[in-house]
Amino acid sequence: MSAQDTALPPLAVRERTATAARDRRAGEPVAVSLRGLTKAFGDKTVLDGVDLEIHRGEFVVLLGPSGTGKTTLLRLLTGLERPDAGKILVPGQRTTVYQEPRLIPSKRVLANVTVGQRRTAQNRERAARSLAEVNLESKARQWPATLSGGEAQRVALARALVREPELLLLDEPFAALDALTRLQMQDLVGDLVARHRPAVLLVTHDVDEAVRLADRVLILNEGRFAVDVDIDLARPRDRTDPESLRYRAAFLTELGVGRTASPTTT
Structure with missing residues (x-):
């Protein structure tokens, strides 16, 4: 593969793309705003003055080598960590889907979708509609132990979306799934995000997933x-x-895949 094949599109193309993207975002409110975000653990600074805006309806994917602060950034957005410096503005209505579905074994599927909500007919109806959106309406009375991995993750997604979040955080939610189920879940998430239009931040190591x-x-x-x-x-x-292949190759190159490591690398 040539150097041209592993580069991002020409600067002029990227500028046109960025301009078009800014125009699309202009009519959408800002859901996430980070200014000068800094976080260190001991003498290791994992986030060093990070600035970021994510608009409502925007699907942002975060890549990076292990240990570079992706999970830390996600935890800061969820409120599980506090920054050492900088400002974080996030909506109150935000939910997270993790790599593990984290279903409660003693509750049936429908009750897992409504967990943490009031036991009202309206909430049950909304949960049933959310299960229908992930094609699991027939599993509402099942126990979590009877579900496949993909089905359990779809329940977790329904539980997140039933709350109508303005910000949806996805922490490698497809990593534990087989290849075919992963592709199906990617399509499902893409469709649901287009329908509900939350701001999305997906953390993943999968470059193909990012491009898709x-x-x-x-x-x-x-x-x-x-x-x-x-x-x-x-x-x-x-x-x-x-x-798509050009973006994939460029991201892999940036991540150091296929390059010879520097002699000073440890």
């Missing part, structure tokens, strides 16, 4: 965003399309 789903890809490295690029490709996206 993202409106915008960030790569976090050494405490800062090494890449912040809009992806303006038609949907559904074909992973064999030359432009």
